Amino acid sequence: MSCGLLARQGLCLSLAALTVSGCWAVGPDYRRPDLDAPVTWSQDPTPGRASGVFEDVAWWKAFGDPILDELITRGLSGNLDIAQARARVRQARADVRTARAGLFPAIDLTGTSTSSGGGSLPDGTSGGSSGASSGGTTSGTTTSTVYTAGFDATWELDFFGGQRRSVESTKATLQADIEAVNDARLTLIGDVATNYVALRAYQEQLAIARKTLETQRQNADVTRERFRLGLINQVDVAQAEGQAASTAADLPVLESDIKSSIHRLGILVGLPPETLYDLLATPRNLPELPDKLLATGLPAELLWRRPDLRASERKLAAASAAIGVATADLYPKFDLTAGLGLQGITPAKVAGFSTWYWSVIPGLSWPVFDAGKAKAAVEKKKALYDEALAAYKATFHTALEDVENALAGYFAQRAREHRLVASVAAYQEALALDNERYAKGLTTFLTVLTDQASLYSVQTDLTKCRANVRTNLVSLYKALGGGWNVNATAVATSGN
Numbered sequence: 001m002s003c004g005l006l007a008r009q010g011l012c013l014s015l016a017a018l019t020v021s022g023c024w025a026v027g028p029d030y031r032r033p034d035l036d037a038p039v040t041w042s043q044d045p046t047p048g049r050a051s052g053v054f055e056d057v058a059w060w061k062a063f064g065d066p067i068l069d070e071l072i073t074r075g076l077s078g079n080l081d082i083a084q085a086r087a088r089v090r091q092a093r094a095d096v097r098t099a100r101a102g103l104f105p106a107i108d109l110t111g112t113s114t115s116s117g118g119g120s121l122p123d124g125t126s127g128g129s130s131g132a133s134s135g136g137t138t139s140g141t142t143t144s145t146v147y148t149a150g151f152d153a154t155w156e157l158d159f160f161g162g163q164r165r166s167v168e169s170t171k172a173t174l175q176a177d178i179e180a181v182n183d184a185r186l187t188l189i190g191d192v193a194t195n196y197v198a199l200r201a202y203q204e205q206l207a208i209a210r211k212t213l214e215t216q217r218q219n220a221d222v223t224r225e226r227f228r229l230g231l232i233n234q235v236d237v238a239q240a241e242g243q244a245a246s247t248a249a250d251l252p253v254l255e256s257d258i259k260s261s262i263h264r265l266g267i268l269v270g271l272p273p274e275t276l277y278d279l280l281a282t283p284r285n286l287p288e289l290p291d292k293l294l295a296t297g298l299p300a301e302l303l304w305r306r307p308d309l310r311a312s313e314r315k316l317a318a319a320s321a322a323i324g325v326a327t328a329d330l331y332p333k334f335d336l337t338a339g340l341g342l343q344g345i346t347p348a349k350v351a352g353f354s355t356w357y358w359s360v361i362p363g364l365s366w367p368v369f370d371a372g373k374a375k376a377a378v379e380k381k382k383a384l385y386d387e388a389l390a391a392y393k394a395t396f397h398t399a400l401e402d403v404e405n406a407l408a409g410y411f412a413q414r415a416r417e418h419r420l421v422a423s424v425a426a427y428q429e430a431l432a433l434d435n436e437r438y439a440k441g442l443t444t445f446l447t448v449l450t451d452q453a454s455l456y457s458v459q460t461d462l463t464k465c466r467a468n469v470r471t472n473l474v475s476l477y478k479a480l481g482g483g484w485n486v487n488a489t490a491v492a493t494s495g496n
Helices: 003-021 059-063 066-078 080-101 161-227 232-246 250-268 299-305 305-330 347-352 373-439 443-478
Strands: 107-119 138-157 335-344 356-365
Touching: 059 161, 059 443, 066 161, 066 250, 080 138, 080 161, 161 232, 161 250, 161 443, 232 250, 232 335, 232 443, 299 305, 299 373, 305 443, 373 443
Parallel strands: none
Antiparallel strands: 107 138, 138 335, 335 356
16 A cells, blocks of 8 residues: 555545534533622622722722732732742643643654574474474575664543543633633732731831820829929829730831731732842821722622632533533544554665555454442542532632621721721810819829720720721732732733
């Protein structure tokens, strides 16, 4: 058979195999399930607003804090959790290429040198006979060598689509890993903003504590002098000194909290924990609140806006395709082994293309009895799909809860902030009046101490409340899936 005829037959066989294998695939064809979503947010005072492309909005810039902007920018490029997620994307891309390789023949270049010999014994019997007499010698032995060089190809024909389902599953897994990178970016943005707000709140509380301590120590000095002059008893001195000592005890804890926040921010941006002291140790005010909330959009928009939901849906698609992979094992497997090459008695004959050889070996395998192993594998994949579906629904419900909680917390803390501002003003006025009354001997020193303690407590509560307002706003924008696509490093599926 000529080489050209062989090539034509191989081409026809390949086209036939591709045509048959491309027609259909066993297992379910995946469709994204519909999830019931509320019409609007129960805690949103202005429901039904369009959100736009919220994932592209750098909402943290509305706080007007350049240091926060710098930390988020550095974190998006240096965070090690994001780096790990990107490495998993590269692994998943390699898995897709591996799965795709199964759709094509595997071709190996081969070369052999085979030597063989034969002859006759002195009595005329064959040299290969096992009955040769003892003491006989061989004569007339000949040796021949055959050289071959060519290609061997093996190809499992994907008649039932198991390999195509495998590609489908690995591609969905790759897409889920890409969304995991996006989710890591969103998490990083939220964590940096939250810890930065906490840092500034601790620094503000420390300033309040130090200012209060200074006033309390001055009061203690005054009471000691008044006691020395016999104007008051020693109880007032003890109370003043005790209150100052109590406030002083808060300072080491707040200083430790400040250091811990700086350490956490260093880790988040991918640096050793002490690296950001020079940048962050100087106290600054809490970031300013934006004038108004960004539009929250509709609950159903979370399904394509939040990366964790997108990743969960892609995992569901991968689980669906895995059912097809397992189902294909219930059907026969067809494979084709072919060889094509040259042979000759010398290397020069091989190089001269003198003699061709070819072989085509079709194969079939079909497990007749496996005690239900293949069917059990299909049932397991179906159960894994059901698990992934439940996880997808649970992730959506958690996403809805995140938004509702953040909205409720934000508005509650805003209302509390207004009341605490009024409380601080009232206690400041009461303290000023009681100081005057005490100086005139119209009230006891205990009243002044009580006013000071109340003012210190409510000032601290106000700072915590203002921080909570900002933290809840960060939680809201994070729950809505905002900002993860800003200046995102390209992690696209193009070409895969």
